[in-house]
Amino acid sequence: MEAVQTDLSRRTLLKYGLCTLVVAGAGGSAVLGSATRASATVVNAALFVAHGERTMIDGLVVPFVGFGSTAARLELPGGQLEVQTGDTVNLDIVNSSSLPVGFAIAASPGFSGVDAAPIAAGTGRRVTFTAPSTPGTHFYVGTVSGSADTGRALGATGAMVVLPRDAARTSIDAQFPGVRARARRQPMFGVGTPPAIPASVAQERTWLFGELNPTTARDLAGGRISLPSDPEPEYFLINGLSGMLSAEDHHTNISGRAGGLGQPGDSTLVRMINTGRAPRSIHLHGNHFWVLSHPDTPWIVGAFKDTVTVPPGRSVSVLVPLEAPPDSYPVTNRAQKYVVHDHIEMAETASGGHYPSGMVSELILE
Amino acid sequence: MAGTLVPIDQNRPADLTQAVHFGHNYPEASPETPGRARPDVSFVRKVFNDKLTFADGNDVAYWAFKDPNDDKPFPSTPLRLRQGQIVHTTIEAAINVHTIHHHGIEPSTFNDGVPDTSFNVSSDYTYQWRASRAGTFFYHCHRNAPLHVQMGMFGYLVIDPPTGPGTLYVGGPRYEVEALWATYDVDPFWRNYNHASGEKNAIADGTRLNRFRPRYFTINGVDAPRSLRSAKTTVRARVGQPILLRHLTGAYFPNVVRFPAALRPVVHMSDGEPLPAPTPLPDNVLRTTTAERYDLILTPSTAGTHTVTYEFRHWLTGAVAGTATAHVIVT
Numbered sequence A: 001m002e003a004v005q006t007d008l009s010r011r012t013l014l015k016y017g018l019c020t021l022v023v024a025g026a027g028g029s030a031v032l033g034s035a036t037r038a039s040a041t042v043v044n045a046a047l048f049v050a051h052g053e054r055t056m057i058d059g060l061v062v063p064f065v066g067f068g069s070t071a072a073r074l075e076l077p078g079g080q081l082e083v084q085t086g087d088t089v090n091l092d093i094v095n096s097s098s099l100p101v102g103f104a105i106a107a108s109p110g111f112s113g114v115d116a117a118p119i120a121a122g123t124g125r126r127v128t129f130t131a132p133s134t135p136g137t138h139f140y141v142g143t144v145s146g147s148a149d150t151g152r153a154l155g156a157t158g159a160m161v162v163l164p165r166d167a168a169r170t171s172i173d174a175q176f177p178g179v180r181a182r183a184r185r186q187p188m189f190g191v192g193t194p195p196a197i198p199a200s201v202a203q204e205r206t207w208l209f210g211e212l213n214p215t216t217a218r219d220l221a222g223g224r225i226s227l228p229s230d231p232e233p234e235y236f237l238i239n240g241l242s243g244m245l246s247a248e249d250h251h252t253n254i255s256g257r258a259g260g261l262g263q264p265g266d267s268t269l270v271r272m273i274n275t276g277r278a279p280r281s282i283h284l285h286g287n288h289f290w291v292l293s294h295p296d297t298p299w300i301v302g303a304f305k306d307t308v309t310v311p312p313g314r315s316v317s318v319l320v321p322l323e324a325p326p327d328s329y330p331v332t333n334r335a336q337k338y339v340v341h342d343h344i345e346m347a348e349t350a351s352g353g354h355y356p357s358g359m360v361s362e363l364i365l366e
Numbered sequence B: 001m002a003g004t005l006v007p008i009d010q011n012r013p014a015d016l017t018q019a020v021h022f023g024h025n026y027p028e029a030s031p032e033t034p035g036r037a038r039p040d041v042s043f044v045r046k047v048f049n050d051k052l053t054f055a056d057g058n059d060v061a062y063w064a065f066k067d068p069n070d071d072k073p074f075p076s077t078p079l080r081l082r083q084g085q086i087v088h089t090t091i092e093a094a095i096n097v098h099t100i101h102h103h104g105i106e107p108s109t110f111n112d113g114v115p116d117t118s119f120n121v122s123s124d125y126t127y128q129w130r131a132s133r134a135g136t137f138f139y140h141c142h143r144n145a146p147l148h149v150q151m152g153m154f155g156y157l158v159i160d161p162p163t164g165p166g167t168l169y170v171g172g173p174r175y176e177v178e179a180l181w182a183t184y185d186v187d188p189f190w191r192n193y194n195h196a197s198g199e200k201n202a203i204a205d206g207t208r209l210n211r212f213r214p215r216y217f218t219i220n221g222v223d224a225p226r227s228l229r230s231a232k233t234t235v236r237a238r239v240g241q242p243i244l245l246r247h248l249t250g251a252y253f254p255n256v257v258r259f260p261a262a263l264r265p266v267v268h269m270s271d272g273e274p275l276p277a278p279t280p281l282p283d284n285v286l287r288t289t290t291a292e293r294y295d296l297i298l299t300p301s302t303a304g305t306h307t308v309t310y311e312f313r314h315w316l317t318g319a320v321a322g323t324a325t326a327h328v329i330v331t
Helices: A010-016 A148-154 A214-221 A243-248 B145-150 B188-192
Strands: A020-022 A036-039 A042-055 A061-070 A073-075 A078-084 A088-095 A101-105 A114-119 A124-130 A136-141 A157-163 A203-212 A235-238 A254-256 A268-274 A280-284 A289-293 A307-310 A315-320 A336-342 A360-365 B041-053 B059-066 B076-082 B086-092 B101-103 B124-130 B135-140 B154-160 B177-186 B216-219 B234-237 B243-249 B255-258 B266-270 B273-280 B285-288 B293-298 B304-313 B320-330
Touching: A042 A073, A042 A078, A061 A078, A061 A148, A061 A214, A088 A101, A088 A114, A101 A148, A114 A124, A136 A148, A136 A268, A136 A315, A148 A203, A148 A214, A157 A203, A157 A268, A203 A214, A203 A254, A243 A360, A254 A268, A268 A280, A268 A307, A307 A315, B041 B076, B059 B154, B059 B188, B135 B145, B135 B243, B135 B293, B154 B177, B154 B243, B177 B234, B177 B304, B177 B320, B216 B304, B216 B320, B243 B285, B285 B293
Parallel strands: A020 A042, A042 A088, A078 A157, A203 A268, A254 A360, B041 B086, B059 B076, B076 B154, B177 B243, B234 B320
Antiparallel strands: A036 A042, A042 A061, A061 A073, A088 A124, A101 A114, A101 A136, A136 A157, A203 A235, A268 A315, A280 A307, A280 A336, A289 A315, A336 A360, B041 B059, B086 B124, B101 B135, B135 B154, B177 B216, B243 B293, B255 B285, B255 B304, B266 B273, B266 B293, B304 B320
16 A cells, blocks of 8 residues: 555656556456555545546447556546545545546535545645445546536546444445335235345445447547537446446356345345436346335335336445245246346447347346 | 448447357247146237327337237237236247246246347247236346337236235235326337347447437327327226226336326335335326336325326436326216
8 A cells, every 4th residue: 555645746647647548457346446444534545547448348449537546557437435434535636637637426415525626637636525424325426627427428437335334334234224124025925924124235246337428438538528418328337347248247247145935145235326327227137126225216215126216326225135036936046147237228238239238237046 | 340330430340249249149949848837827928010000190110919819909918917826928929039028027047038048939938937926017028128128019917916906915905996007108210120130230230229219108009199088098986996006117218207186196016016115106206217117006086187197208318308198087
């Protein structure tokens, strides 16, 4: 871990230069490598902004402006910044791109948000903020040329996960207070006691949804500002990947051992973040999921659904129980594979039309 | 390859190939049903084509599923059964190759109807599953799904509790009138595509399944000018009589559904499971996206014709692109 610099020197920046980087380590949603806990209530981290190139599933190379946890390695999406409630977060941001780039996190109930002024090309600045007071999932965005929408369209985004203080991150009660008391489903086959929501989480995934139009991206990377009239996206990405690549990415797909009928297996918390312009309508085959949080429709929190809306610019968390597929006959819970996808079907395509090379991944019962 | 790459982007180095396109290689087959059991209920659904006509006099082609004894329904002939039953749904592909995915039903992979993880049905196949839940579901073709669902290859799947219709689920509310209202938006341009458009060579073919620009906005294929008194979009009830609305968002554009206060809408279920508590719909407005289902009990407080308005919002801008209507005539 490098020592934190309060004043980033011009010499350091010149060493990194204004080079164009090819994105490395695309896939999944890795924890931000530069983040360290300096004390019980302080997290220090560094983010490096630069121009890069990313390769779509059909081989098309598209420019983007994004973040890296080191100057030499851009990441798509940006590393997942994990903090605890109420932490003081110090972010040293180095802007090696040729555009002014700020840093923003949208406000939400109990959190006033972050909206740091643009950092001029070739300079750096420390951004300090206080983490939200309640656990939850957020995302940061580089406001490129003064526009958060431009930063989202260019891929300058990453997750921020706020974890409970002094409590296990595997605890549903700690992360989503009150949800277990609300959770409800019907008796299976109409008889007996309905299965309960699991009390703990065996594994987590973060799905950061993004959209990309290559022509728009080229214009934006050159300095244009995004417009509401920009054309339809041609690529629809989960954690920067799509189609077979997001289906096979171990950090994105859900893979684990299933329980029996109504019995949880490797229960998986999925934090879904929508950085696109369109809403997502995420549908999981093979299992319903418990809605743990929803920004627009709080009355579905605690419901057991198979499709959920993720509004633009917002996040939704769900818990997939990994129980035996309840309608299978004969009942089976091993060696099964299901798709998960955006049901707003345009988003299942890539390259302007190929299905299913868009926003898809898998649920794999080992 | 260079000569085939031009249409929408000058720099695409290669079309999607079999190596990266896992939707290209799935087999076409008509296998036996593994572990075939004696069913409690059986259905046959045959693929057919027809046309939908709109109030402006124009028509568009649609593809759908029907019971062999039905005429030419739209949406597809519903599937209706009871919770706990072992179900056989036999698809007769009839025209090209297709699948049936029972949306919200969670069977084995082999019976899930997703070609990427199983197969396309070349002639016929009997999907087998057992209904663990009561509630509102739907079924649709999952081959080249953006196109095939837009072309109309979907229908309701209703699962009653073991006691049969009249109760939403075991321990749930009772109802006396039932409405099955599915939103559906139509892009006539997509009728220029063929069954396989989008599966391969989309760039060379000019397929643009990311470009959905609907011109018609309907409930069950009926646009607003024709909706009043259409059996597909109108139900009749008495004051105080409980009406179950089984809402399905079949549209690709997000819907904002506005109910008259006099219908007193209360949401009881979504996606085949009860909500934590029956919820009076806040502001009498339901916001929903593709493939969600909501089950609402409407209890009319006054006589008259009460119109439910469905806004179809542009998927990228959120602007109202069109509206459709359905009606409750209360005496």
